[in-house]
Amino acid sequence: MDYVNIIIPFVGGLGMFIYGMQIMAQGLENAAGNKMKSLLEVLTKNKLMGVLLGAAITAVIQSSSATTVMVVGFVNAGIMNLSQAMGVIMGANVGTTVTGWLVSSVEWAEFLSPSKLAPIAVMLGVVIMLIGKRRSSKEIASIIVGFGLLFIGITTMSSAVAPLQDSESFRNIFVTLGSSPILGILAGALVTAVIQSSSASVGILQSLAAAGLVPFSAAIYIIMGQNIGTCVTAMLSSMGAKKNAKTAALMHLLFNIIGTVIFSVIAIIYFEVLNPSAGTGVITQTEISMVHTAFNIGTTVLLFPMSNWIIRLAKKIGRVEEAEQDKSKVLLDDRILETPVIALQSTVKEVARMGRIVEDSLDVARNVLFTKSHDDIQFLKDEESTVDRLSAGITAYSIKLSSLQISEREHQDVAHLLQMVSDIERISDYCENISEFAETLYEKKVTFSDIGKEQLEEMLDVCIDSYKYALRAFVEGSREMALKVIEKETKADDLEITLRSRHIKRLTNNQCNTEAGIVFLDTLVCLERISDHARNIAEEVLEQIA
Incomplete structure (x- = not known):
């Protein structure tokens, strides 16, 4: 098998997918304008408002990593306390599921077929960009072009890996990941940590699923690992920050690890004891979106009542106590510039x-x-x-x-x-x-x-x-x-x-x-x-x- 002709288009498609996602996110962010600005007004509200805020921001900028990095910046600057940060972090995990649904829409919405819609979207966006004079026109053009590039990228990745359907050794890799929860979680965490985007990581998984390569059980464990891998960006961002900011990043890691452990135990019991045959079936792109969303929402609902305990645990591990803010310190952080x-x-x-x-x-x-x-x-x-x-x-x-x-x-x-x-x-x-x-x-x-x-x-x-x-x-x-x-x-x-x-x-x-x-x-x-x-x-x- 000619792996060079598989890897090069796949990497190119991944680059186009990530670039399209960034362009679309930037357009959405700019179009949100005053609404995005007013989101800060709810930071002083309760933790539930923080969850909604985290979900909203992440849905717009399409990166839970970026949202969490921003939270680390807020905590480091003293704008946000750890309790408020916990709510936003939980919401960020929910908001990041939006990209997966965009990708899987090709299965449940025929008119969104990438081969038909993506080139039209890119061309339409470019035309608007060229003839539009108003700022709003440029923003709409960015959203449309990004949308088109995202779909072209996912199509390119799916087409590139299609020949692997005939590769018994490649199929065996995913069978192994499905039968070994630890390996599946590690694989998901490693890929996400390397590319530093859980949305892109889910996109890769969906492109493999489109080629019929991913067993259901393997996808479950990989998705859980992806949530852990996305914590790497925030952990790296917290280096050199105050202890409180490091604790915020640690809270994100603990939240995802605890959620992964709980749902991994449930998945193991289901696939190994209750219904072993369910894990061997091939998963679809839409099912990946459903699992990703159910896992993130389920983890948030389950751990929301325990959020104060997670904060205390993170503070104990980080050996930090929230001190009174020095009013002469500028409450701004470079991370927020993202x-x-x-x-x-x-x-x-x-x-x-x-x-x-x-x-x-x-x-x-x-x-x-x-x-x-x-x-x-x-x-x-x-x-x-x-x-x-x-x-x-x-x-x-x-x-x-x-x-x-x-x-x-x-x-x-x-x-x-x-x-x-x-x-x-x-x-x-x-x-x-x-x-x-x-x-x-x-x-x-x-x-x-x-x-x-x-x-x-x-x-x-x-x-x-x-x-x-x-x-x-x-x-x-x-x-x-x-x-x-x-x-x-x-x-x-x-x-x-x-x-x-x-x-x-x-x-x-x-x-x-x-x-x-x-x-x-x-x-x-x-x-x-x-x-x-x-x-x-x-x-x-x-x-x-x-």
């Missing part, structure tokens, strides 16, 4: 978190000039250091994000975020300046006059409110809030001129302490600039939602 739309939404959330830290600083700065509290002065200095670290980390991450293959709109969103980060960081600097002014007042044992204090409180209220409206405008995407910022900033400009003029008259008439008066004027400058930066943020929001 899915740019979610990485962008994570960046938005991190900018909002940075913004809330500065909001807290402004609340303290509102009174520190009058109380001259040492604790408040130190708090503002510490918070400024925290914001500096966040600003540097978010900026570096945003630059990495902008270098990826993202849409023009997403490039613009990243540019807006970078500008907002700069403005928020500058406002934090002014909060530190105010703390230094308070320190000066304390050291020189001076204070503002009653009228000076009253006027400064008025300016503080206007400028701090302008920032709070700006932050709300950013978080909520609110045009109304952004317009309020512009209104407040205009008022702050006028107020700064008025109060400066009045204060200079008081200084001229010796109605206030000179040293306190200098601090008063410097504070007016800081507050007016805070309102300027708040307006900058509002204008970025208005451009974004235009």
Whole structure:
């Protein structure tokens, strides 16, 4: 038998299958757009929501490995705790069954015959890609082309292995895998670990099944092994990460191993004791999809009540305890960049978190000039250091994000975020300046006059409110809030001129302490600039939602 003419087309078909799957997944991911972005909103919900989230993301990006790698990134960044991660991991196993059903559809949907539909799909997608001008057209074209290439790939693989139907030795290999559960599981795990995609591994199995080469029992054990092999990607990804992230990858491995052990015992009892003849029959592509889906859903349903126990076991093996998150640590991870739309939404959330830290600083700065509290002065200095670290980390991450293959709109969103980060960081600097002014007042044992204090409180209220409206405008995407910022900033400009003029008259008439008066004027400058930066943020929001 000419194995060269079998292996080369088979490998080429596998490459086309994987490439088509990636193109289709990218198109689906881009088309999902805002829906994908909003998925992060449910991360704080219960574990069942996590399962649904994991299934949804994996169904879109068509890779449980990529989803789990992303989960490792979330845990490493501190965005997700281990309980939330467990739910997403379980859901990822369910979502990965979608590709298998696409492949097997050629058996239960005649009109999806690859020989007829795949070339048409590729040609249609290319035409749309060439003539379509809108972004949505390009995304639809990617989905259609990827769909066609996926089917051409699976057809090429099936055709390549067809001559093996006459090979007694090749058939004996699968008979051996079917009669030896451990060998079958190891074979599935090894192939999946090498190509790092359970969807592609299932596709290979289905192409062999189409040639009538795979016994039912062998397929069962290989599928179980594939679920273990897909854990390799996440385990490799967790290398160099924090213990919590390594524990998330370990949870994925334990979940699949426990599920495999349970269902392998059931399969052995059925094939060896209850119905030995059932394992010798040849399995079809559709039956592989059914087994794959039943195994993954069954494992999730069975182990869902035991998920907390799996988390505890993984933590015990990994010797980890979840610690309180350091708020100065940037909650972003390079692993999340595998899915740019979610990485962008994570960046938005991190900018909002940075913004809330500065909001807290402004609340303290509102009174520190009058109380001259040492604790408040130190708090503002510490918070400024925290914001500096966040600003540097978010900026570096945003630059990495902008270098990826993202849409023009997403490039613009990243540019807006970078500008907002700069403005928020500058406002934090002014909060530190105010703390230094308070320190000066304390050291020189001076204070503002009653009228000076009253006027400064008025300016503080206007400028701090302008920032709070700006932050709300950013978080909520609110045009109304952004317009309020512009209104407040205009008022702050006028107020700064008025109060400066009045204060200079008081200084001229010796109605206030000179040293306190200098601090008063410097504070007016800081507050007016805070309102300027708040307006900058509002204008970025208005451009974004235009």
